[in-house]
Amino acid sequence: MDPMPVDDVLSTVLAAYNLRARIDTNPRLCGEWQLGTSGTGNASFHLVGEGGCYLHMVDAPVRRLEAGDLLLLPHDDWHLLSSRDSWEEPANHLNLVTGEDPEHAAVTQLLCGHFEFDSGRRNPVLSGLPGCAIIRHAEAGERLGHLARLMFIELMERPPGYRPVLDRLADTLFVMAVRHHVCRVGEPPAGSLMAALADERIRRALDALHARPEAAWTLEGLAGEAAMSRSSFAERFHALVGQSPIEYLTQWRMVLAERLLRDGRESVAGVMEQVGYASEPAFRKAFKRVHGFGPGRLRQWMRRLGRY
Secondary structure, X not given: OOOOOHHHHHHHHHHHOOOEEEEEEOOEEEOOOEEOOOOOOOEEEEEEEEOEEEEEEOOOOOEEEEOOOEEEEOOOOOEEEXXXXXXXXXXXXXXXXXXXXXXXXXXXXXXXXXXXXXXXXXXXXXXXXXXXXXXXXXXXXHHHHHHHHHHHHHHHHOOOOHHHHHHHHHHHHHHHHHHHHHHHOOOOOOOOHHHHHOOHHHHHHHHHHHHOOOOOOOHHHHHHHOOOOHHHHHHHHHHHHOOOHHHHHHHHHHHHHHHHHHHOOOOHHHHHXXXXXXXHHHHHHHHHHHHOOOHHHHHHHHHHOOOO
């Protein structure tokens, strides 16, 4: 089996954690204004569609954002967008423009939203991203630029069903932004999936693990995929990912198991086999250790919610 390229591994991880994007607001601003969206606990983003603004963050220089720039804030760091390169407390003076206004030549249009995962904020994708990532229009490439323009066309024309279309486009925006970060930004931080994907040998082991999570993997087998000795592989994997290969394998299997159990079409025994467990007690123990509750409890919650 051919190994999966980096973006396919990312797609597998994002699908398992069930990425969902939501558009929160799309203000048109003029005059003196400032806007902050931190404090929600969500991974947020701001896309500049027109004009420009200044980004203020704690212990960081003021940065200018221009039309087409994308700002990602994966860890809900405090931030403020403003019409000026300085700001004041409280951040509450907004001057909203709903259409073309001849009295205000300088208009800034923003598209603001957030990303959610079934696992909350604790997942290997967000952990590998910095507190603030700015993807400039000039370096984003044609695909990201086309996607941003399509989002603002939907927003401007507001055809029937434009809200879910915007949300789905925002899903894609996040995936493309993460791919851009992995491929073009400097060395990612250790202790994250991003760092592991940047290492060719460790990535080969992850390719194999993600392609066949149900296989009877051992440390020796994974080290063989990476063409490394057992000890060197274990040390390198832990340094990059932040946990041992077998710990990562167990966590990934339990993520997949939770997804299958939420779907409701498989029994606990059926899910257990699909993720590579032959012993139901061992499967239940691993599931509870990773998620904090057993598979039976998850089934009960899903029934109460009317999911199945």
